[in-house]
Amino acid sequence: xxxxxxxxxxxxxxxxxxxxxxxxxxxxxxxxxxxxxxxxxxxxxxxxxxxxxxxxxxxxxxxxxxxxxxxxxxxxxxxxxxxxxxxxxxxxxxxxxxxxxxxxxxxxxxxxxxxxxxxxxxxxxxxxxxxxxxxxxxxxxxxxxxxxxxxxxxxxxxxxxxxxxxxxxxxxxxxxxxxxxxxxxxxxxxxxxxxxxxxxxxxxxxxxxxxxxxxxxxxxxxxxxxxxxxxxxxxxxxx
Amino acid sequence: xxxxxxxxxxxxxxxxxxxxxxxxxxxxxxxxxxxxxxxxxxxxxxxxxxxxxxxxxxxxxxxxxxxxxxxxxxxxxxxxxxxxxxxxxxxxxxxxxxxxxxxxxxxxxxxxxxxxxxxxxxxxxxxxxxxxxxxxxxxxxxxxxxxxxxxxxxxxxxxxxxxxxxxxxxxxxxxxxxxxxxxxxxxxxxxxxxxxxxxxxxxxxxxxxxxxxxxxxxxxxxxxxxxxxxxxxxxxxxxxxxxxxxxxxxxxxxxxxxxxxxxxxxxxxxxxxxxxxxxxxxxxxxxxxxxxxxxxxxxx
Numbered sequence: 312x313x314x315x316x317x318x319x320x321x322x323x324x325x326x327x328x329x330x331x332x333x334x335x336x337x338x339x340x341x342x343x344x345x346x347x348x349x350x351x352x353x354x355x356x357x358x359x360x361x362x363x364x365x366x367x368x369x370x371x372x373x374x375x376x377x378x379x380x381x382x383x384x385x386x387x388x389x390x391x392x393x394x395x396x397x398x399x400x401x402x403x404x405x406x407x408x409x410x411x412x413x414x415x416x417x418x419x420x421x422x423x424x425x426x427x428x429x430x431x432x433x434x435x436x437x438x439x440x441x442x443x444x445x446x447x448x449x450x451x452x453x454x455x456x457x458x459x460x461x462x463x464x465x466x467x468x469x470x471x472x473x474x475x476x477x478x479x480x481x482x483x484x485x486x487x488x489x490x491x492x493x494x495x496x497x498x499x500x501x502x503x504x505x506x507x508x509x510x511x512x513x514x515x516x517x518x519x520x521x522x523x524x525x526x527x528x529x530x531x532x533x534x535x536x537x538x539x540x541x542x543x544x545x546x547x548x549x550x
Numbered sequence: 551x552x553x554x555x556x557x558x559x560x561x562x563x564x565x566x567x568x569x570x571x572x573x574x575x576x577x578x579x580x581x582x583x584x585x586x587x588x589x590x591x592x593x594x595x596x597x598x599x600x601x602x603x604x605x606x607x608x609x610x611x612x613x614x615x616x617x618x619x620x621x622x623x624x625x626x627x628x629x630x631x632x633x634x635x636x637x638x639x640x641x642x643x644x645x646x647x648x649x650x651x652x653x654x655x656x657x658x659x660x661x662x663x664x665x666x667x668x669x670x671x672x673x674x675x676x677x678x679x680x681x682x683x684x685x686x687x688x689x690x691x692x693x694x695x696x697x698x699x700x701x702x703x704x705x706x707x708x709x710x711x712x713x714x715x716x717x718x719x720x721x722x723x724x725x726x727x728x729x730x731x732x733x734x735x736x737x738x739x740x741x742x743x744x745x746x747x748x749x750x751x752x753x754x755x756x757x758x759x760x761x762x763x764x765x766x767x768x769x770x771x772x773x774x775x776x777x778x779x780x781x782x783x784x785x786x787x788x789x790x791x792x793x794x795x796x797x798x799x800x801x802x803x804x805x806x807x808x809x810x811x812x813x814x815x816x817x818x819x820x821x822x823x824x825x826x827x828x829x830x831x832x833x834x835x836x837x838x839x840x841x842x843x844x845x846x847x848x849x850x
Contacts, residue, residue, distance in 0.1 A: 326669065329658075400653040403620065
């Protein structure tokens with residue numbers, strides 16, 4: 312119902328497209344490192360003498376680590392916008408703080424999609440051209456571990472980093488949320504692998520998919536909690 | 551740059567509503583987390599004019615602007631824009647807020663940054679072009695914001711305020727970092743706005759404040775220390791500087807600072823009589839200027 316005094320609410324256009332584009336520019340170094348190492352790994356594995364056995368197993372298991380690292384641009388853009396006072400203006404225009412978090416996550420997911428897309432396209436293309444059979448377990452691992460854990464790990468990293476940078480005094484370097492969050496973020500992807508190796512082989516994918524879903528649930532929970540508990544002043548520039 | 555004719559495009563506000571806007575703060579206490587910066591602030595603003603917000607560092611000027619803009623929620627009390635709680639978007643879209651921070655996103659060129667805010671405002675390319683010309687930033691539009699000087703950054707930051715007409719302008723130090731010429735042009739634009747709109751304007755430049763303000767809202771330690779007409783503000787002393795020849799023996803040498811003799815009067819109305827007395831004593835007056843601003847009393 313339209314308030315007779317206030318009038319109709321104006322829908323503010325989404326800024327996600329611009330934010331993703333900016334994230335590519337701001338996080339280009341991380342994006343290049345994440346994508347570059349993935350591609351380099353695939354070429355190294357394909358150059359080895361045991362490529363037919365190592366590539367289908369090793370390649371899909373290591374991609375999530377580089378996806379988490381390479382998608383740091385999402386967190387960098389969030390931190391930059393807060394410090395530069397962009398959030399202050401957007402909140403003054405009526406944009407809700409929760410959507411600022413969501414934009415950060417969408418940008419992170421876009422970076423993961425770029426890294427995954429390029430790594431899989433080049434890796435699979437190169438492997439196929441070398442005559443390596445990628446049916447069976449490889450496809451299953453990519454679908455049930457590589458893709459879900461890449462997104463879950465990167466979103467978890469981004470969420471922890473955004474909350475952390477919002478509640479702490481800005482600092483730069485390796486001791487900052489941007490420096491430490493990727494280290495925190497790769498932990499779940501490694502832990503899942505360790506746990507999955509301890510269960511019967513038939514249960515491996517139950518563990519990986521279950522872990523990815525649990526991490527996504529944690530991300531949603533953290534977002535809901537932070538939106539409810541964090542004051543708007545957390546989004547203001549400390550400058 | 552022109553003034554009134556170059557002002558922002560109409561937002562579609564009913565023209566009969568112009569000059570009938572209102573900001574009302576009632577018992578507002580506000581701040582950051584548990585720290586209160588503003589304490590029991592109350593005022594009503596409805597006459598179109600420039601309201602200069604003054605106060606020493608830490609008095610709560612920026613906190614007041616952020617609270618009036620709906621960025622900070624008051625711990626106690628209410629802020630209403632035209633009778634609508636400022637936390638609602640309908641209130642926020644009636645005002646423009648200019649922070650002392652640039653607020654331009656990283657990795658954007660100047661024209662991209664303006665398009666970013668034009669999109670938020672819901673205005674098109676024509677308005678953006680107009681603002682680029684209005685602020686004289688045509689030559690900056692292809693450059694990255696991070697490459698600009700402080701003054702150029704400020705110009706781009708101010709540009710967004712003129713993308714669309716609003717009824718209320720909250721301008722936190724709009725002329726800081728600007729060269730005198732551009733500061734003058736910005737003041738002229740703000741003066742033109744104040745004919746129809748409510749403008750709250752904070753500044754550390756007391757001479758600027760005295761020049762453009764009609765009302766003064768002075769904050770002291772988070773409370774309203776004075777709110778009223780600037781013309782009714784009675785200074786406790788009025789200090790002038792006199793550059794003159796033949797003043798030796800007439801004006802005490804101990805009061806000379808550089809080329810000027812400092813002299814304290816009780817108010818500006820005493821200046822003509824005092825100068826006439828000096829002239830009668832053979833002093834040749836070259837220049838008389840205000841050495842201290844009466845608004846400085848508000849900082850005491």
